[in-house]
Amino acid sequence: QVQLKESGPGLVQPSQTLSLTCTVSGFSLTNNSVHWVRQPPGKGLEWVGAIWSGGSTDYNSTLKSRLSISRDTSKSQVFLKMNSLLTEDTAIYFCTRYPPDNYPFAYWGQGTLVTVSS
Amino acid sequence: DIQMTQSPSSMSASLGDRVTITCQASQDIGNNLIWFQQTPGKSPRPMIYFATNLANGVPSRFSGSRSGSDYSLTISSLESEDLADYHCLQYKQYPLTFGSGTKLEIK
Numbered sequence: 001q002v003q004l005k006e007s008g009p010g011l012v013q014p015s016q017t018l019s020l021t022c023t024v025s026g027f028s029l030t031n032n033s034v035h036w037v038r039q040p041p042g043k044g045l046e047w048v049g050a051i052w053s054g055g056s057t058d059y060n061s062t063l064k065s066r067l068s069i070s071r072d073t074s075k076s077q078v079f080l081k082m083n084s085l086l087t088e089d090t091a092i093y094f095c096t097r098y099p100p101d102n103y104p105f106a107y108w109g110q111g112t113l114v115t116v117s118s
Numbered sequence: 119d120i121q122m123t124q125s126p127s128s129m130s131a132s133l134g135d136r137v138t139i140t141c142q143a144s145q146d147i148g149n150n151l152i153w154f155q156q157t158p159g160k161s162p163r164p165m166i167y168f169a170t171n172l173a174n175g176v177p178s179r180f181s182g183s184r185s186g187s188d189y190s191l192t193i194s195s196l197e198s199e200d201l202a203d204y205h206c207l208q209y210k211q212y213p214l215t216f217g218s219g220t221k222l223e224i225k
Contacts, residue, residue, distance in 0.1 A: 044205065044217070044218045045162065045205050045207070046216065047213055047216065050212075058213070059213075061119070061213055094161055103171075103173070104152070104209055106173070109161065
Protein backbone atom coordinates (compact mmCIF):
# COMPACT_ATOMS: atom_id res chain seq x y z
CA GLN A 1 0.00 0.00 0.00
CA VAL A 2 0.99 3.62 -0.41
CA GLN A 3 3.19 4.91 2.40
CA LEU A 4 5.38 7.94 2.96
CA LYS A 5 7.70 8.51 5.89
CA GLU A 6 9.71 11.59 6.74
CA SER A 7 12.97 11.49 8.62
CA GLY A 8 15.31 14.19 9.79
CA PRO A 9 17.45 15.61 12.59
CA GLY A 10 14.76 17.05 14.88
CA LEU A 11 16.92 19.94 16.09
CA VAL A 12 18.91 22.29 13.89
CA GLN A 13 20.82 25.42 14.82
CA PRO A 14 19.96 28.78 13.28
CA SER A 15 21.84 29.55 10.06
CA GLN A 16 22.55 25.86 9.51
CA THR A 17 21.17 23.58 6.78
CA LEU A 18 18.18 21.29 7.19
CA SER A 19 18.17 17.92 5.44
CA LEU A 20 15.00 15.83 5.38
CA THR A 21 14.24 12.56 3.64
CA CYS A 22 10.85 11.25 2.53
CA THR A 23 10.96 7.50 1.93
CA VAL A 24 8.02 6.20 -0.09
CA SER A 25 6.61 2.78 -0.87
CA GLY A 26 3.70 1.43 -2.87
CA PHE A 27 4.26 3.77 -5.82
CA SER A 28 6.98 4.94 -8.16
CA LEU A 29 8.57 8.40 -8.07
CA THR A 30 8.85 8.28 -11.86
CA ASN A 31 5.05 8.25 -12.14
CA ASN A 32 4.07 10.49 -9.24
CA SER A 33 5.08 13.83 -7.82
CA VAL A 34 5.91 14.34 -4.15
CA HIS A 35 5.25 17.59 -2.35
CA TRP A 36 6.45 19.02 0.93
CA VAL A 37 4.10 20.90 3.24
CA ARG A 38 5.01 22.39 6.61
CA GLN A 39 3.07 23.51 9.67
CA PRO A 40 4.52 25.72 12.41
CA PRO A 41 3.31 24.64 15.86
CA GLY A 42 -0.27 25.73 16.38
CA LYS A 43 -0.50 27.37 12.94
CA GLY A 44 -1.76 26.62 9.45
CA LEU A 45 -0.35 24.65 6.56
CA GLU A 46 2.16 26.04 4.07
CA TRP A 47 3.12 24.49 0.74
CA VAL A 48 6.91 24.26 0.54
CA GLY A 49 7.65 22.71 -2.84
CA ALA A 50 7.45 19.71 -5.11
CA ILE A 51 9.40 17.37 -7.32
CA TRP A 52 7.55 16.13 -10.37
CA SER A 53 7.60 12.70 -11.94
CA GLY A 54 10.05 13.90 -14.59
CA GLY A 55 12.40 15.34 -11.95
CA SER A 56 11.63 19.03 -12.34
CA THR A 57 10.83 21.07 -9.26
CA ASP A 58 8.60 23.90 -8.05
CA TYR A 59 9.23 25.93 -4.92
CA ASN A 60 7.36 28.34 -2.71
CA SER A 61 8.61 31.72 -3.86
CA THR A 62 9.28 32.88 -0.30
CA LEU A 63 11.61 29.91 0.28
CA LYS A 64 13.06 29.44 -3.19
CA SER A 65 16.43 31.06 -2.51
CA ARG A 66 17.09 28.66 0.41
CA LEU A 67 15.41 25.49 -0.82
CA SER A 68 16.35 22.46 -2.88
CA ILE A 69 14.30 19.33 -3.52
CA SER A 70 15.82 16.27 -5.17
CA ARG A 71 15.29 12.53 -5.29
CA ASP A 72 16.87 9.11 -5.69
CA THR A 73 14.37 7.01 -7.62
CA SER A 74 16.33 3.79 -7.05
CA LYS A 75 15.92 4.23 -3.31
CA SER A 76 12.37 5.69 -3.51
CA GLN A 77 13.52 8.73 -1.59
CA VAL A 78 12.86 12.44 -1.91
CA PHE A 79 15.15 14.95 -0.24
CA LEU A 80 14.53 18.45 1.06
CA LYS A 81 17.42 20.74 1.83
CA MET A 82 16.92 24.22 3.24
CA ASN A 83 19.83 26.45 4.17
CA SER A 84 20.23 29.53 6.35
CA LEU A 85 17.60 28.29 8.76
CA LEU A 86 15.62 30.75 10.85
CA THR A 87 13.65 30.14 14.02
CA GLU A 88 10.55 30.74 11.88
CA ASP A 89 11.36 27.53 10.00
CA THR A 90 10.43 25.55 13.11
CA ALA A 91 7.58 23.34 11.93
CA ILE A 92 6.28 19.87 11.29
CA TYR A 93 7.36 18.94 7.76
CA PHE A 94 5.11 16.57 5.82
CA CYS A 95 5.62 14.88 2.48
CA THR A 96 2.59 13.93 0.39
CA ARG A 97 1.88 12.29 -2.94
CA TYR A 98 0.27 13.81 -6.03
CA PRO A 99 -0.63 10.96 -8.41
CA PRO A 100 -1.26 11.46 -12.14
CA ASP A 101 -4.58 9.66 -12.15
CA ASN A 102 -6.38 10.69 -8.99
CA TYR A 103 -6.93 13.64 -6.72
CA PRO A 104 -3.84 14.99 -4.98
CA PHE A 105 -2.67 14.61 -1.40
CA ALA A 106 -4.70 11.57 -0.40
CA TYR A 107 -1.60 10.08 1.22
CA TRP A 108 0.68 11.82 3.71
CA GLY A 109 3.60 10.93 5.90
CA GLN A 110 3.19 11.28 9.63
CA GLY A 111 5.35 14.40 9.61
CA THR A 112 8.62 15.19 11.30
CA LEU A 113 9.10 18.04 13.74
CA VAL A 114 12.04 20.30 13.03
CA THR A 115 13.03 22.75 15.75
CA VAL A 116 15.41 25.56 14.86
CA SER A 117 17.12 26.63 18.04
CA SER A 118 20.56 27.21 19.46
CA ASP B 119 0.05 34.17 -5.72
CA ILE B 120 -3.57 33.16 -5.18
CA GLN B 121 -4.84 34.14 -1.74
CA MET B 122 -7.34 31.86 0.01
CA THR B 123 -9.33 33.73 2.65
CA GLN B 124 -10.83 31.24 5.07
CA SER B 125 -13.52 32.01 7.65
CA PRO B 126 -14.22 31.72 10.46
CA SER B 127 -10.85 31.15 12.12
CA SER B 128 -12.61 29.31 14.91
CA MET B 129 -16.12 28.32 15.81
CA SER B 130 -18.03 26.44 18.45
CA ALA B 131 -21.13 24.43 17.65
CA SER B 132 -23.41 21.90 19.29
CA LEU B 133 -23.80 18.27 18.33
CA GLY B 134 -26.38 17.99 15.58
CA ASP B 135 -25.80 21.55 14.31
CA ARG B 136 -25.27 22.38 10.67
CA VAL B 137 -21.80 23.90 10.24
CA THR B 138 -20.39 25.79 7.27
CA ILE B 139 -16.81 26.92 6.66
CA THR B 140 -15.87 29.11 3.71
CA CYS B 141 -12.84 29.91 1.58
CA GLN B 142 -12.74 32.75 -0.91
CA ALA B 143 -10.22 32.64 -3.74
CA SER B 144 -8.55 35.85 -4.93
CA GLN B 145 -8.35 34.53 -8.51
CA ASP B 146 -10.15 31.95 -10.57
CA ILE B 147 -9.30 28.45 -9.40
CA GLY B 148 -12.15 26.64 -11.10
CA ASN B 149 -13.03 23.65 -8.97
CA ASN B 150 -9.40 22.93 -8.05
CA LEU B 151 -9.96 23.01 -4.31
CA ILE B 152 -9.56 20.42 -1.57
CA TRP B 153 -10.90 20.53 1.98
CA PHE B 154 -8.78 18.80 4.60
CA GLN B 155 -9.59 17.73 8.13
CA GLN B 156 -6.75 17.61 10.65
CA THR B 157 -7.06 16.23 14.15
CA PRO B 158 -4.41 16.97 16.79
CA GLY B 159 -1.12 15.24 16.12
CA LYS B 160 -2.29 13.84 12.78
CA SER B 161 -1.63 14.50 9.13
CA PRO B 162 -4.26 16.29 7.04
CA ARG B 163 -7.00 14.07 5.66
CA PRO B 164 -8.75 15.08 2.42
CA MET B 165 -12.51 15.31 2.85
CA ILE B 166 -13.66 17.02 -0.35
CA TYR B 167 -11.81 17.28 -3.66
CA PHE B 168 -12.60 19.16 -6.86
CA ALA B 169 -14.65 21.45 -4.59
CA THR B 170 -17.69 19.17 -4.41
CA ASN B 171 -16.59 15.52 -4.52
CA LEU B 172 -16.56 13.42 -1.36
CA ALA B 173 -13.21 11.70 -0.79
CA ASN B 174 -13.02 7.97 -0.13
CA GLY B 175 -14.43 6.90 3.22
CA VAL B 176 -15.75 10.35 4.19
CA PRO B 177 -19.20 10.36 5.86
CA SER B 178 -22.05 11.69 3.77
CA ARG B 179 -22.79 14.44 6.30
CA PHE B 180 -19.85 16.31 4.75
CA SER B 181 -20.40 18.20 1.51
CA GLY B 182 -18.68 20.85 -0.58
CA SER B 183 -20.14 23.59 -2.72
CA ARG B 184 -19.08 26.56 -4.82
CA SER B 185 -20.63 29.92 -5.59
CA GLY B 186 -18.37 31.95 -7.83
CA SER B 187 -15.08 32.41 -5.95
CA ASP B 188 -16.57 31.24 -2.65
CA TYR B 189 -16.12 27.64 -1.62
CA SER B 190 -17.88 26.05 1.32
CA LEU B 191 -17.52 22.94 3.42
CA THR B 192 -20.71 21.94 5.21
CA ILE B 193 -21.30 19.38 7.92
CA SER B 194 -25.01 18.70 7.94
CA SER B 195 -25.24 17.32 11.48
CA LEU B 196 -22.20 17.78 13.67
CA GLU B 197 -20.83 14.74 15.47
CA SER B 198 -18.21 14.65 18.23
CA GLU B 199 -15.63 13.04 15.95
CA ASP B 200 -15.77 16.15 13.72
CA LEU B 201 -13.79 18.12 16.30
CA ALA B 202 -10.78 19.15 14.23
CA ASP B 203 -9.06 21.85 12.24
CA TYR B 204 -10.22 22.31 8.66
CA HIS B 205 -8.08 23.70 5.82
CA CYS B 206 -8.79 24.54 2.21
CA LEU B 207 -6.16 24.25 -0.52
CA GLN B 208 -6.19 25.57 -4.06
CA TYR B 209 -4.21 23.55 -6.56
CA LYS B 210 -5.06 25.46 -9.70
CA GLN B 211 -1.85 27.45 -9.76
CA TYR B 212 1.63 27.28 -8.25
CA PRO B 213 2.57 28.11 -5.61
CA LEU B 214 -0.22 26.09 -4.05
CA THR B 215 -1.88 28.03 -1.25
CA PHE B 216 -3.85 27.03 1.82
CA GLY B 217 -6.47 28.93 3.72
CA SER B 218 -5.52 29.96 7.24
CA GLY B 219 -7.55 27.19 8.82
CA THR B 220 -10.69 26.86 10.96
CA LYS B 221 -10.67 25.36 14.44
CA LEU B 222 -14.01 23.63 15.08
CA GLU B 223 -14.92 23.05 18.69
CA ILE B 224 -17.89 21.30 20.20
CA LYS B 225 -20.00 23.27 22.66
